[in-house]
Amino acid sequence: MVLDDVFEHELLDIFLRRMANIEEELYLMKKGTLKQILLITDGCSNKGEDPSAVAALAFQQGISVNVIGVLEDEQSEQPEGLQEVEEIAMSGGGVSQIVYKQALAQTVQTVTKQAMTQTLQGVVNQELKQILGPKQSLEELPPDQRGEVMEVVEDLGETCDLEVLVLIDASASMHNKLPTVQEALIDLSVSLNARIGRNRFAIYSFPGKRKDINKVLDWSPKLDSISSVFPKLTSGGITPTGPAIKAAMYQFGKKSLLRSFRNEDESSIEEA
Amino acid sequence: MKMNQASRKPELTLSQGGVIKGKWHKNRYTIKGELGHGAIGKVYLCESNGKQAALKISEKSSSITTEVNVLKTFQKVQGHRLGPSLLDVDDWVHPKNGHSYSFYVMEYLKGKPLSFFIKSHGEEWLGIFMLQLLDDLAKLHESGWVFGDLKPDNLIVTYAPPRLRWIDVGGTTQIGRSIKEYTEFYDRGYWGMGSRKAEPSYDLFALVMVMFHLYYPNRFEKGRSPEKTLMNKLHMTPQLKKFEPCLIKALQGKYSSSKQMKRDISAVLMNQQKTDTIKKKQQTPPVKRATHQGKSTVRKPKKEHPFMEGVGIFAVVLLFYTFYLIFS
Numbered sequence: 001m002v003l004d005d006v007f008e009h010e011l012l013d014i015f016l017r018r019m020a021n022i023e024e025e026l027y028l029m030k031k032g033t034l035k036q037i038l039l040i041t042d043g044c045s046n047k048g049e050d051p052s053a054v055a056a057l058a059f060q061q062g063i064s065v066n067v068i069g070v071l072e073d074e075q076s077e078q079p080e081g082l083q084e085v086e087e088i089a090m091s092g093g094g095v096s097q098i099v100y101k102q103a104l105a106q107t108v109q110t111v112t113k114q115a116m117t118q119t120l121q122g123v124v125n126q127e128l129k130q131i132l133g134p135k136q137s138l139e140e141l142p143p144d145q146r147g148e149v150m151e152v153v154e155d156l157g158e159t160c161d162l163e164v165l166v167l168i169d170a171s172a173s174m175h176n177k178l179p180t181v182q183e184a185l186i187d188l189s190v191s192l193n194a195r196i197g198r199n200r201f202a203i204y205s206f207p208g209k210r211k212d213i214n215k216v217l218d219w220s221p222k223l224d225s226i227s228s229v230f231p232k233l234t235s236g237g238i239t240p241t242g243p244a245i246k247a248a249m250y251q252f253g254k255k256s257l258l259r260s261f262r263n264e265d266e267s268s269i270e271e272a
Numbered sequence: 273m274k275m276n277q278a279s280r281k282p283e284l285t286l287s288q289g290g291v292i293k294g295k296w297h298k299n300r301y302t303i304k305g306e307l308g309h310g311a312i313g314k315v316y317l318c319e320s321n322g323k324q325a326a327l328k329i330s331e332k333s334s335s336i337t338t339e340v341n342v343l344k345t346f347q348k349v350q351g352h353r354l355g356p357s358l359l360d361v362d363d364w365v366h367p368k369n370g371h372s373y374s375f376y377v378m379e380y381l382k383g384k385p386l387s388f389f390i391k392s393h394g395e396e397w398l399g400i401f402m403l404q405l406l407d408d409l410a411k412l413h414e415s416g417w418v419f420g421d422l423k424p425d426n427l428i429v430t431y432a433p434p435r436l437r438w439i440d441v442g443g444t445t446q447i448g449r450s451i452k453e454y455t456e457f458y459d460r461g462y463w464g465m466g467s468r469k470a471e472p473s474y475d476l477f478a479l480v481m482v483m484f485h486l487y488y489p490n491r492f493e494k495g496r497s498p499e500k501t502l503m504n505k506l507h508m509t510p511q512l513k514k515f516e517p518c519l520i521k522a523l524q525g526k527y528s529s530s531k532q533m534k535r536d537i538s539a540v541l542m543n544q545q546k547t548d549t550i551k552k553k554q555q556t557p558p559v560k561r562a563t564h565q566g567k568s569t570v571r572k573p574k575k576e577h578p579f580m581e582g583v584g585i586f587a588v589v590l591l592f593y594t595f596y597l598i599f600s
Contacts, residue, residue: 106456121334139333139372142296143340143361150337158449190461194450194468 012145015131019124019152033161034116035063036094037248038108040181041169042070044084045241048212051084054245055092063249065092066115068107070177071100088241093119101177105184109191112164113157120156124149161198164188167213167248170205171239182230189223202251206244213247281331281371286316292327292375294362301327301377311453312339312442317380325359329375333363335442336374338452342444343378345417354408355441356381381437383430387486393434395511398483399541401429401436402515406534408438409475413447413530418470420445421453422478424485445470457481457491463498466525473525476533480522487511499523514540 037058045051055065069085082098089096095115099107121138128136128149138149166185168174174181185203192199200219203226208214217226286292290303301318308315313330330336343358360377383389390397405427412419421443428439443453451459451468460466460477468474484502485491487509495501502523506512512519518536527533 105462117334139363139374143337143363143374146333146337147341147344147361150334151341153334154338187461191450191468194461194470196449 011132012141012148015128016148016152018127018131019149033163034119035163035165035252036112036115037063037065037092037165037167037245038112039065039067039088039167039169039241039245040070040108041067041085041239041241042072042174042177043082043169043171043239044080045239047238047240048243049246051241051245052087052091054242054249055088055094058245058249059091059093061249063252064094064115064119065089065245066094066111067092067096068104068111069096069098070104070174070181071098072173073100084241088245092245093122101180104177104180105187108184108188112188112192116157116160116162117153120153120160123156124153158195159197161200162192162195163200163219163252164192164202165248165251166201166203167244168203168205168216169239169241170207170214172237178230182226185223185226193222204244204248204251206247207238207240211247212240212243281373282369283331284314284329284366284373286314286329292318292329292364294360294375295365295372297360297362299360299362299377301325303327310440310442312336318377320377324380325377326356326380327375327377329364329373331371331373333372333374336376339442340376342441343376345415345444346441348415353437354412355438381428381430381439383428383437386424386427386429386436386482387489389429389434390486397434398486398511399515399537399544400434402479402483402537403534403541404436405479406530406537408436409472409479410530410534412444413472413475416447418445418447418451418472419443419475419478420451420470421455421458422475422482423455423458424482427482447471457485460525463494463502465499465502465523472529473522473527476522476527476530477525479533480519483512483515483519484509514544 058065065088067085067089069082071082085098086096095111095118097107097111125137128138128141138146141149168178168181170178185201189199189201199221201217201221201223202219203216203223204213205216206213216230217223286303286306288303288305292301292303293299299320301320304317304319304324306314307317307326312332312335313328315326315328318325318327328336328339340358340361343355346355347358356379358376358378361374362376363372363374365372384392386401390401409419419438419441421440426438426440426443428437429435430437443451445452447470449470451461451470451474454461454468456462458478458481459468460474461468463477465477466473484505488505492501492505503520506516506519506523515537518533518540521527521536522533
């Protein structure tokens, strides 16, 4: 861990140059799209495979899984069903938070942004280990250099492209929370669309009528069009969270990245 | 917020008298008490070499690093002390659990909350503080940054002389990027009045909301049409009445710089003083008594005094007499 000062400094220079390259690559070639699943639920899964295992699989595929557990107003303590929330996010490489519905809007955007930072830090840490040795990590760097690296992480978070698939638990108990969820998602789109990088959002609910998930909104750069589609959500009795995450995973690969970027280019020209 | 890495690192609580020694710079800090806590870590009052300072420590190393980066850019805004000055940045390895906690030490700003100060010192300070804040914001904006999370919790009045200072700069964002940190009530995105892109006008919106908060300490709901709610509230607040046109412009994002808003607010304050003196002129019948300090005022009150004294003495005597009647 302790390296000769001069030597370490040179390595850090190499590292920072490497980071600048990654940054440029991401920016110019649109290679690095961050992929996230955002699960919003209020209870425990009760059907199908273990959601944590599926989340781990998603993370392996480069998709991080974030989970927000929504509490009832009168719930003072964390119900048992919501313990699962943290476990899923942990194995999915994401962030979790349990909140009352009033705080949902602000939480949705902080969770999403923190997860981005976390993923990017993971990437940066890997680079660090490659250049400075397996025991190195961001936290082991001296404060000044850590500051420089964090600046890079922040730059990446601001400029990278992002895909968020929102997965909504539409079981009966969620029904009265759906208007708040809808508002929170519009708010999320306001936050993320202030970034320099581009965004794509999709919304799915589960369980679906015949399938594991039900498409609410196909990939789109903004979420302001969701108010019309939201009331269509139907609620059911079972909560197959695991199968839903699995089905959600496949929604990322469907569109050819190149094509979608071209489409977005057109829409951003229209906006301009 | 539970994060992958952070969840394994236990949250930290330091007790009074505890000592923190930096891993890199080896400075020692004795904890004197807690000053506050937020989303990212806790702030303690500490002492090092007989000097007081504020120490912020967190299990979220990266968040501390980000804040330090911001504080460093504040030092670069030359010739002006915008935020608290940064004194030290380091890590502390917990002797028991072995985890490393990042911290930074900054100047300890002693003062009073804005609302408290205005209540005890008078409404006329509100305008002054607005001008101070607009000055600071102008400097910050000129150097390419936006404050972001502008709210009463992040402001303090230090004295003497009274000066509004920023104590938490965690939301400061480069112009053109997305606002790093915000609080719903002060955020124009929440009110549907604009984007969350870091622009000078973002801070100016929040500034108006800070003023609202003085008169609506419990805040208020945005209702069905948020813009209407804001306009109604503004109209209904007598203390903000004189600033109304400027504040509406700020809420609607019509000021592209703090300087423009400052000019308008100054104009209001200067006019206000003029009209005040005009009112006083009208109230005082003798022509020569133009101002309080006017030389001619010296003699006239003397003539009034005997009469007033007589009334005073009579009142006191009457009071004592009443007491006498009641208690005897």
